[in-house]
Amino acid sequence: MKLINDFLNFISVRMRECEVWRNASDAEFDNAMEGMEKLVMNRLYDFTFTPQLVRMTPPRPVTTDDLERDRVLSQRIALFTWVEPQHLDIPDGDGSEGFIMFAQQELLKINHYKAPRDKLICILNCCKVIFGLIRHLRKEEGADTFVPILIYVVLKANPENLLSNVEFINRFRNPAKLQSEAGYYLSSLMGGVSFVETMDHTSLSNITQEEFERNVEAAIQSLPSTGTQTPSTESESPLAPSAVNNSALTQSPLPSSHTGEESAQPLALPAPVQTISEDAKRFLQKTGDTISKPLSAIGRIFNEVLDGAEESLANLPGPFGLAEDRERGVHPQTPAAPAGVGGGYPDQLQTPYRPRIRRSPQSSQSSLRYGSPGGGLEETPSRVPAPVPRQAGGGPYPYTNQPLSMGPSQSANRLQAPRVQSLQLQQQQQQGQLMQGGGFGLGQSPHVSRTPTPNLDLAGLQDEIDRAHESAASAARETLRQIFPGMDVEVVEWVLEANEGDLGRSIEALLEMSSGT
């Protein structure tokens, strides 16, 4: 770890000299530094992010207690699934639910990104949503109100490997960027975590010691029996209390070192997802050759979302949690499916056989090697934009996703439509399409605001989505009305339209409108 950090420092210094030498402006240099950090950390992710170490084959030695702390924290959080807003003196009001849910979504995205900056932004977005709630409730804006809600969100979201993520940010985010506002909110999150770690009945309101103990006891009972055993269970407990998808607790161990063997899991769902993901990656890389620069940026985003897809699937509670295992078990067969589109890519087809290590190269391909693999010229650039919004959460161009609906996606549809459909509907119901909204704009880099959910879309869900889109739109309107009851309905609809149906950006825009008064 130390070595890697030294290496990073060294690289940055070299970089700085180089950039300074080229007379870059401060802002440009800043961007360059960000890019370098992101590049280096993306490529070294498997060596630097503690949970990744044990996922490697063979597992690398872990030199920190991050995983143990992750395990303890998530198990502890699992004991507090019963905590309600009133226990933390969180005021409730109309629309709180939506905000809280949305904040959880933002926080949970932390595992979908590799770069420290992106992970940090997930935290900041989460905090921003919380302030949206505070403004919505017309409470005094300040830490007195903010901290309890943040703790509540952490409790409800229970992000996997939260401490590892926080430590990762602390270790590898440019220290200069960990001050000021970002530092404040990261500190707040760490404070919230330490609060949870030491929480007892005296730290909660409206509850007696007896009630507290009874609730904890009940929570212990309802935990999976494996919950308190060996370190190998560390990946199970985080999944338990997730509020995102309250599906039954499913055994979804993280992929450990023995990859293919474990594929004999009861749920046979996600293989096609992976197929499509791989295929789409190739598609994107391919088209990346032919498209112009602006589009390559989109391609980058697309690839990044995909990059996180495996993980996000693994992190999803319930059936999707098996994604990675499935992916491995199934991989040898899957390349047959995407061959339709991925025609001239024998080299690409082979890379997936190295499950873990593959990621870094893929991400670097996505960002660096646009020109390298030839071929694929038959795909016209004009098709490229289509899959991106599809990826990006039912965004602007929901109906134009022709390329991905061809070939393998059809088979995917056939294979898993019913299951995925039900999940999709479930999510819609539960979240009022919050996830569909995905991009909580924040005016920040676009890729940061993408939810993992759209990966489901990739699984050949076009039909479902198209059908669901109408109801989604009305659900989005409904959600916005719920969150902004004071806002004129026409204004809400107008904003939604202006944001092309993107619920996240709409919320953001409305927040600004309502707070500006």
Added chain:
Amino acid sequence: MSKQFQFKLVLLGESAVGKSSLVLRFVKDQFDDYRESTIGAAFLTQTVTLDDGTSVKFEIWDTAGQERYKSLAPMYYRNANCAVVVYDITQTASLEKAKSWIRELQRQADPSIVIALCGNKADLAARRQVTQEEAQKYAEEEGLMWGETSAKTGEGVADIFTAIAKKLPLTAPPSARAGGARAGPAKTGVDLNKQANTQGGQNEPCNC
């Protein structure tokens, strides 16, 4: 060129003493520009320009005042250059709480930290429970700055922050904590606006 300093200021005090209102008043009142905060009002910045042209930028870290969140405070006052400990002049208990914060700061925080004791809600003098003499005497004994403020009327708010700003550069090195091995080009502190801008811009800051 005039000097610029940047300091981390942590805001402590029982909840309901008006910590957040106080700092909001400070941040909003003195200048119209209240766009510094990109996320929320728990973290705010404000720049005070002194007579000699020196500008002092405060990064204000608000803390949750409820007793149950007391254990979180060290996360916030770590590396703080200055602290404003707020009490409510109409609540004797809030001064006691403030005193316990001050003891903790003196024990745990950076030894060079500048601490100001601030009696808020001066507009409610009719219901005063804490006399000025009492608070001032305590502050002198402990070597603290002291002042009374009203977040409601704005009275005394700018004064106390300006007083801290005057005292700070003398006792603490400018932005001593800025930097780090990977810090960007040497400059005083971190420009929040810039960070916000780069994130807000459409152009993705270099994904390569």
